[in-house]
């Protein structure tokens with residue numbers, strides 16, 4: 001049975017109103033990533049980092065999954081083989097669109113992680129340096145459950161297995177500038193997968209793909225899914 005592995009990045013959520021990182025006006029043009037997305041930044045100023053993620057968590061309640069998220073959920077429901085979505089995004093738009101077979105490799109905005117007892121909790125509201133851990137009861141030990149620079153992305157063992165067994169690897173809306181996600185195309189391709197990139201513009205790793213489709217995610221993902229379901233792309 002055929003396996004399609006799909007990697008998504010900030011570009012798939014852009015048309016829902018979620019900011020990307022490296023486009024002009026993106027998050028890293030307004031924030032220094034060293035201050036808000038590294039363990040060192042969090043240790044130096046937890047209040048700043050909590051505020052950064054609290055604002056983004058609040059923004060999530062104002063946005064909806066778009067046609068690209070819905071198309072991938074439909075692919076999972078209707079494809080005769082297997083589909084897995086690996087997302088770098090910490091938003092919850094894939095699951096809200098109905099995707100079930102989903103791996104959040106950079107964590108989730110709506111979860112908190114206790115650095116003392118290592119338990120994770122669903123967390124919808126603001127998080128602060130003064131909250132108590134619901135499990136161990138200590139204060140000041142909760143952090144957003146996201147993967148910062150210098151930290152190991154989640155679920156790498158299962159991701160590696162998926163990439164090795166993929167028949168098709170599809171990358172959607174990612175600049176290919178952050179590792180290890182940027183090297184997934186090489187792993188999948190090296191193990192025989194056909195590779196396709198769907199993105200607004202060329203990424204850092206575009207030349208490594210067998211095929212490139214340029215455009216907005218909401219415009220190019222639904223017809224791509226239609227073609228896969230019609231068997232036109234031999235997924």
Ligand code: BJW
Nearest residue numbers: 009010011020021022088149150173174175178179200217
């Ligand atoms: C559209 C669109 C529309 C717009 N339609 N498209 C040298 C070599 C190798 C590694 C390193 C290195 N130097 C440093 C490293 C390590 C570092 C790294 O990669 N640094 C780079 C800057 C070089 N990586 C790490 O530290 C990672 N950990 C790690 O490597 O551990 C060791 C390890 C080794 C080997 C195996 C396994 C592990 C951890 C990385 C953590 C990234 N964290 C962040 C922030 C936290 C979460 C959050 O706050 O949200 O994750 S950074 C940020 O970038 C976020 C994203 O998930 C990630 C990727 O960004 P993404 O999704 O690609 O967004 P953009 O904005 O860059 O691109 C958007 C794209 O969409 C663009 O191309 C647009 O054109 C397109 N687009 N609108 C379609 N409508």
